[in-house]
Amino acid sequence: MKIEPALKAPLSSRLQLALQLLEVNQGVKSWSGPVDALDILILTLLSQNTNDNLRDRAFRSLRLRFPRWEDVLAAPAQDVEAAIRNAGLSRQKAERMQALLRWVQSTFGGFDLARLQETSNDEAIELLMGQKGIGIKTAAVTLMVAFGRDLCPVDTHVHRISQRLGWVSASISAEVTYAALKPHLPPGKGYSLHMNLLQFGRTICRARKPICQRCFLWDECVWEGKGLKGESK
Ligand code: SF4
Numbered sequence: 001m002k003i004e005p006a007l008k009a010p011l012s013s014r015l016q017l018a019l020q021l022l023e024v025n026q027g028v029k030s031w032s033g034p035v036d037a038l039d040i041l042i043l044t045l046l047s048q049n050t051n052d053n054l055r056d057r058a059f060r061s062l063r064l065r066f067p068r069w070e071d072v073l074a075a076p077a078q079d080v081e082a083a084i085r086n087a088g089l090s091r092q093k094a095e096r097m098q099a100l101l102r103w104v105q106s107t108f109g110g111f112d113l114a115r116l117q118e119t120s121n122d123e124a125i126e127l128l129m130g131q132k133g134i135g136i137k138t139a140a141v142t143l144m145v146a147f148g149r150d151l152c153p154v155d156t157h158v159h160r161i162s163q164r165l166g167w168v169s170a171s172i173s174a175e176v177t178y179a180a181l182k183p184h185l186p187p188g189k190g191y192s193l194h195m196n197l198l199q200f201g202r203t204i205c206r207a208r209k210p211i212c213q214r215c216f217l218w219d220e221c222v223w224e225g226k227g228l229k230g231e232s233k
Pocket of ligand 1: 164165204205206210211212215216217218221222223225226227
């Protein structure tokens with residue numbers, strides 16, 4: 001995928017413009033309030049290399065079999081593995097989950113991550129990323145969804161769209177994209193930008209066969225593979 005280098009206006013202005021167009025066309029996305037951070041962390045861990053439906057089925061099966069996190073920790077690894085089999089990579093995920101729960105218990109004195117709220121975004125992300133299986137996307141998603149932190153996690157959709165719109169070059173990783181966008185995000189709009197890019201990536205700027213003829217960001221797109229405006233590819 002060849003992308004032209006970032007052109008035109010400064011990145012902060014281009015992000016602001018894209019956000020405005022996304023919100024006008026798809027709506028303003030507002031954080032819906034606190035949810036349990038450990039639930040989000042485990043869900044995100046389960047979501048690796050699978051889809052939302054299988055992730056949710058595995059999470060439900062896990063909580064049904066082990067209603068308390070201490071039960072997951074005390075269980076034989078193969079029982080945890082069996083409970084989350086739907087999500088795939090179940091042996092690896094079960095091992096990582098138990099290691100993560102062990103760390104949470106020893107670090108936070110229980111299975112509650114509320115104390116993360118006492119740390120800055122960068123400190124909380126660094127702390128979470130010290131655990132195996134938790135990358136910057138998982139850490140940022142957890143903080144944004146659970147606590148409403150003003151972050152824009154870079155998942156596969158945000159990464160792809162950032163490249164196609166020329167916000168970052170094609171050769172850099174999602175981790176570097178996150179760092180590159182961070183200082184230029186419209187303040188207070190991380191959640192709306194992330195959720196809108198997710199929706200846009202699922203419905204219009206899809207990985208394969210993007211629907212460029214319906215794209216309201218067409219003028220901003222620098223991707224050489226983009227389709228014609230208002231015409232089928
Ligand atoms: S023009 Fe096509 S490739 Fe470019 S942002 Fe829009 S949908 Fe994506």
